[in-house]
Amino acid sequence: xxxxxxxxxxxxxxxxxxxLSLIDPIIKKYKxxxxxxxxxxxxxxxxxxxxxxQAFEKISNDTGLNLSDMYGVATFYAQFRLNPVGxxxxxxxxxxACHVQNAGTITDSLKEALKVDDGATTEDGLFTLESxxxxxxxxxxxxxxxxxETYGNLSxxxxxxxxxxxxxxxxx
Amino acid sequence: xxxxxxxxxxxxxxxxxxxxxxxxxxxxxxxxxxxxxELKQTSCIGxxxxxxxxxxxxxxxxxxxxxxxxxxxxDLIDQHIVNQNPIKDYVVKTDLFKTKDxxxxxxxxxxxxxxxxxxxxxxxxxxEERKGYExxxxxxxxxxxxxSIIKTVYxxxxxxxxxxxxxxxxKWQFARNNPSDEKFIICNAxxxxxxxxxxxxxxxxxxxxxxxxxxxxxxxxxGTDGVIYCRAEYPLAIKRLNIALGQAREKGYLGENIMGIxxxxxxxxxxxxxxxxVCGEETALIASVEGERGMPRKRPPFPAESGLWNxxxxxxxxxxxxxxxxxxxxxxxxxxxxxxxxxxGTKVFALTGKIKHGGLVEVPMGITIHDVIFKLGGGIQNDKxxxxxxxxxxxxxxxxxxxxxTMVDYDSVNATGxxxxxxxxxxxxxxxxxxxxxxxxxxxxxxxxxGKCTFCRIGTKRMLEILTRITEGxxxxxxxxxxxxxxxxxxxxxxxxLGQTAPNPVLTTIKYxxxxxxxxxxxxxxxxxxxxxxxxYEVIEENCTGCTVCAxxxxxxxIDGERKELHFIRQDACIxxxxxxxxxxxxxxKLS
Ligand SMILES: Cc1cc2nc3c(=O)[nH]c(=O)nc-3n(C[C@H](O)[C@H](O)[C@H](O)COP(=O)(O)O)c2cc1C
Ligand code: SF4
Ligand code: SF4
Ligand code: FES
Numbered sequence: 005x006x007x008x009x010x011x012x013x014x015x016x017x018x019x020x021x022x023x024l025s026l027i028d029p030i031i032k033k034y035k036x037x038x039x040x041x042x043x044x045x046x047x048x049x050x051x052x053x054x055x056x057x058q059a060f061e062k063i064s065n066d067t068g069l070n071l072s073d074m075y076g077v078a079t080f081y082a083q084f085r086l087n088p089v090g091x092x093x094x095x096x097x098x099x100x101a102c103h104v105q106n107a108g109t110i111t112d113s114l115k116e117a118l119k120v121d122d123g124a125t126t127e128d129g130l131f132t133l134e135s136x137x138x139x140x141x142x143x144x145x146x147x148x149x150x151x152x153e154t155y156g157n158l159s160x161x162x163x164x165x166x167x168x169x170x171x172x173x174x175x176x
Numbered sequence: 177x178x179x180x181x182x183x184x185x186x187x188x189x190x191x192x193x194x195x196x197x198x199x200x201x202x203x204x205x206x207x208x209x210x211x212x213x214e215l216k217q218t219s220c221i222g223x224x225x226x227x228x229x230x231x232x233x234x235x236x237x238x239x240x241x242x243x244x245x246x247x248x249x250x251d252l253i254d255q256h257i258v259n260q261n262p263i264k265d266y267v268v269k270t271d272l273f274k275t276k277d278x279x280x281x282x283x284x285x286x287x288x289x290x291x292x293x294x295x296x297x298x299x300x301x302x303x304e305e306r307k308g309y310e311x312x313x314x315x316x317x318x319x320x321x322x323x324s325i326i327k328t329v330y331x332x333x334x335x336x337x338x339x340x341x342x343x344x345x346x347k348w349q350f351a352r353n354n355p356s357d358e359k360f361i362i363c364n365a366x367x368x369x370x371x372x373x374x375x376x377x378x379x380x381x382x383x384x385x386x387x388x389x390x391x392x393x394x395x396x397x398x399g400t401d402g403v404i405y406c407r408a409e410y411p412l413a414i415k416r417l418n419i420a421l422g423q424a425r426e427k428g429y430l431g432e433n434i435m436g437i438x439x440x441x442x443x444x445x446x447x448x449x450x451x452x453x454v455c456g457e458e459t460a461l462i463a464s465v466e467g468e469r470g471m472p473r474k475r476p477p478f479p480a481e482s483g484l485w486n487x488x489x490x491x492x493x494x495x496x497x498x499x500x501x502x503x504x505x506x507x508x509x510x511x512x513x514x515x516x517x518x519x520x521g522t523k524v525f526a527l528t529g530k531i532k533h534g535g536l537v538e539v540p541m542g543i544t545i546h547d548v549i550f551k552l553g554g555g556i557q558n559d560k561x562x563x564x565x566x567x568x569x570x571x572x573x574x575x576x577x578x579x580x581x582t583m584v585d586y587d588s589v590n591a592t593g594x595x596x597x598x599x600x601x602x603x604x605x606x607x608x609x610x611x612x613x614x615x616x617x618x619x620x621x622x623x624x625x626x627g628k629c630t631f632c633r634i635g636t637k638r639m640l641e642i643l644t645r646i647t648e649g650x651x652x653x654x655x656x657x658x659x660x661x662x663x664x665x666x667x668x669x670x671x672x673x674l675g676q677t678a679p680n681p682v683l684t685t686i687k688y689x690x691x692x693x694x695x696x697x698x699x700x701x702x703x704x705x706x707x708x709x710x711x712x713y714e715v716i717e718e719n720c721t722g723c724t725v726c727a728x729x730x731x732x733x734x735i736d737g738e739r740k741e742l743h744f745i746r747q748d749a750c751i752x753x754x755x756x757x758x759x760x761x762x763x764x765x766k767l768s
Binding site for chain 1: 193376468535566
């Protein structure tokens with residue numbers, strides 16, 4: 005469980021700009037089904053890349069689910085994000101096999117090259133750097149996954165090169 | 177004459193190694209040169225260390241080629257297909273001659289993995305050709321009773337492969353004993369152990385075997401609905417499961433009155449996990465399927481009595497289910513022939529870490545750790561010294577090199593303080609620090625604790641703090657004893673397996689490597705030279721040419737010195753990143 009504390013006083017936040025009507029088909033699909041809370045949140049996150057506050061309210065209003073239950077679930081599972089992410093999510097594996105094969109250097113090199121902290125998004129909004137536990141390709145450790153593509157047998161340099169290539173192709 | 181076949185291994189590991197590119201290249205070559213062969217795909221055969229793999233089957237036999245990239249594949253097609261002249265140097269496995277990779281397969285017995293790497297997992301007919309779904313047809317035609325299925329499973333002696341090792345036949349009997357209008361059968365595909373991928377390979381390589389195992393299970397216990405709880409990190413597995421489900425429904429292996437068996441109605445759905453290790457625990461998994469926070473519940477009642485939606489529920493692991501069709505088809509004795517007295521059959525292991533032949537192996541229970549690592553596994557990378565092997569992931573422990581004669585079966589492994597777990601075997605060499613390993617595992621369990629039990633939630637945090645301190649050279653006398661005390665308290669006061677086993681990595685490393693802990697605490701030294709805070713980087717006077725490369729690359733400007741003069745590292749500023757050590761061309765930086 006990755007604990008995230010709710011700020012004591014509600015900060016004034018600018019609500020992100022999202023089209024809420026996109027969720028309607030998902031709500032229709034799962035409304036009144038048992039066990040629907042997680043699929044609803046997963047569906048919403050697939051649409052926006054994260055869970056905007058308005059989405060919680062809309063799902064709650066339309067389905068009768070409790071806001072507190074939804075927030076509880078969203079903060080329990082590592083998959084759910086409450087903040088927008090970069091265009092590409094760089095997941096560096098820190099499972100046992102990758103740890104043994106020096107996954108630390110991969111993260112360190114990427115932190116350095118992208119100038120972000122682990123878990124943060126670059127200023128240009130292109131990359132979010134994350135650590136995950138095992139991508140299931142342990143025999144190719146150390147491993148990272150960018151979007152849905154997996155890269156194995158990496159060195160810190162390789163990792164930086166891959167990210168830079170994406171960056172170049174984005175600026176064209 | 178049968179057409180020549182070219183088969184590319186497209187499992188996640190193969191794809192990560194570049195197999196998709198190889199596949200596309202072959203496709204392009206085939207089209208351009210108008211070549212006459214059949215291009216197919218399969219999944220992982222376990223030889224991950226030689227990915228990407230391409231198999232060519234022609235009149236003369238089958239040739240499995242390893243480490244084929246986009247360049248080599250041009251040669252391969254040209255030589256083997258066009259000139260009919262196999263390139264022997266690239267061959268890793270064939271029936272025609274010996275290769276140096278044969279050791280990887282010697283001693284393996286493939287039961288759970290029987291089809292992986294041999295069939296295209298997205299085509300149901302290829303599974304059927306290898307006796308797939310025969311058991312269900314047999315049940316229908318020979319009117320085999322649920323009781324006799326359970327008896328066969330019980331007699332085979334198979335124990336749950338998810339880590340607990342509970343006899344599967346017994347579990348099924350319990351679930352059968354509780355009559356209900358709705359009864360669930362769940363396949364646990366959460367595979368949380370970081371550093372293990374047996375279940376992923378099975379899900380990707382032979383999804384129908386798992387479905388058939390679940391269907392047989394449903395028939396045996398009277399199940400009405402099936403759920404496969406699969407972790408979201410396995411997108412390819414989820415995709416192939418859904419394809420397989422569609423095909424099985426179309427062929428009548430799922431649905432109503434399955435294969436004409438009156439009243440046998442059963443269907444299966446895939447549920448995606450949301451990233452929480454604790455959801456591999458069966459009661460937490462049930463809570464998660466119900467849409468709640470995945471927090472374990474008190475047992476009893478056991479799921480067999482009251483599980484999902486308070487209905488009787490039977491949960492088994494992926495590998496357990498994959499074995500079932502084989503066991504029913506071949507009989508209990510055929511399975512029980514393998515293994516030891518109390519651990520029957522075979523077990524799949526994921527060999528990773530500092531091992532030469534990393535990949536998946538399936539071996540009879542009772543083989544020694546030594547044989548797995550040095551015979552099949554080919555030994556340690558770069559011929560370094562074998563130090564220890566970690567079994568059972570964050571719930572398990574380290575078995576030191578001198579105990580390598582330990583047999584892999586439930587009881588022998590438990591006797592060392594480790595556990596069999598689900599089959600992850602992480603091999604470590606002399607460069608791995610055992611204190612850092614236990615810090616690593618505690619960091620994992622501390623983050624993944626669901627928070628319900630105080631000792632698991634806070635105790636693991638305190639242990640992590642102590643371990644971090646030790647690896648940073650701030651260890652104090654009495655820390656080892658404090659770790660031990662906390663370990664026993666956490667074990668005693670935790671509700672679920674996560675907390676009860678979280679201290680295992682610490683306890684086993686203290687048991688076998690106490691001297692390493694002491695070196696960190698008393699001498700502020702890391703014998704494996706791995707803990708950064710305990711290292712110092714220094715310039716070796718005689719070797720330094722004053723080239724300034726180190727100073728230019730140091731991220732914190734901790735290196736002083738003029739061009740062509742001796743350089744000097746200011747220890748108070750150095751963050752021990754190791755860049756200077758890597759960059760210096762004259763071996764003038766030493767690490768101590
Ligand atoms: C913290 C924790 C994590 C677990 N993770 C898994 C897992 O990822 N996969 C699995 O099959 N079993 C896992 N288990 C074991 C399950 O609770 C359960 O025993 C198993 O799925 C039963 O199937 P089997 O009898 O076929 O082994 C875990 C247990 C605990 C306590
Ligand atoms: S032992 Fe840990 S993970 Fe298990 S229920 Fe208690 S707090 Fe949760
Ligand atoms: S180890 Fe890193 S921080 Fe220390 S002197 Fe070398 S380059 Fe600089
Ligand atoms: S430990 Fe990194 S992929 Fe498994």
